[in-house]
Structures are given as C-alpha cells and as structure tokens.
Amino acid sequence: MKANDKLKTLSYLHYLIKHKSTGSPEQLAEKLGVCKRTAQNYIEYLKELGAPIKYCHFSISYCYTDMWDIRLPEG
Template sequence: MNFIRQIERMQLLNKLIREQRTGSPEELAKRLGVSRRQLYAYLEYLKDFGLDICFSRKLNSFMYCDEQEIKIDLKIQVLKPSESRRIMGGWAFRLIA
C-alpha cells in the first residue's frame, strides 16, 4: 500500500501546484506528510517529466511556470477470467529470450 500512498501524494502535490496554493516548502512538506528533502525529490520527479516548476514568493506557492500540467491516475479493476487471458503481462517476451 506504500505505492498507493505515494500516488496519492503525487496527486495532491499536482493539485496544489496546479491551483497555486502549496504554501511554503515547509508547509507543503508537512501537508504531504514528508520531509522537506522528500518534497524536493517529488518535485524533481515531476521535473523529470518535462514540467517546469518554480516558486512564486508573491503567491507563496509552487506553480507550473509554462502552464503545462500532468495527469496522475491509478486504476484498480477486477478482471474476469476471459479478460485476464487477453493480457500477456510480458509473458510473450519470455519466448524471445
């Protein structure tokens, strides 16, 4: 479930940046339940996707500088046996090796 918690943090971080209401780095880290160092690791992760993130002292918030956004989704779905048979999940690659 740690993975799901990280996805939820990223979704909240993205939402707060998009709405330009993150607060200071310390406030944001506390809101996300992470250290300041971890917060900057999350921000770097978003930057790795090509997003330009900057901090506005006037707004006291991180923001997307170039008005780009990212969509972060997690979908969990129960599959019927007929649906799961159609998913190879990398099985076909074993035949190549």
C-alpha cells in the same frame, strides 16, 4: 511507501501546484506529511517528468510556468 500512496501524493502535489496553494517548502512538506527533503524530491520527480515548476515568492507557492498535466510512467 507503497506505490499507490506515492501516486496519491503526486496527484495531490499536482493539485496544490496547479492551484498555487503549496505554501512555502516547509508548509508543503507538512501538507504532504513528509519531511522537507522528501517534498523537494517529489518536486524534482515532477520536473523530471517534464513539469515546468518554479517557486513564486509573491504567491508563496510552487506553480507551473506553463500548462501541464501529470502523466505518470506506467510500470
């Protein structure tokens, strides 16, 4: 995957999480056009960047537990 495509995917994932509309892990993978494991890797990457992400079974979505905005490393 090209770096620009990865950035677009991370930006879209951030949007979905922010709006609590990722759906289940399987649905998220489908929305991102990747396998479930790759979708989980994207979630873990955002967590490494400091994103306070949890899965909410009530809303059936990943969500931020606190205000957070994406800041991708340069380079």
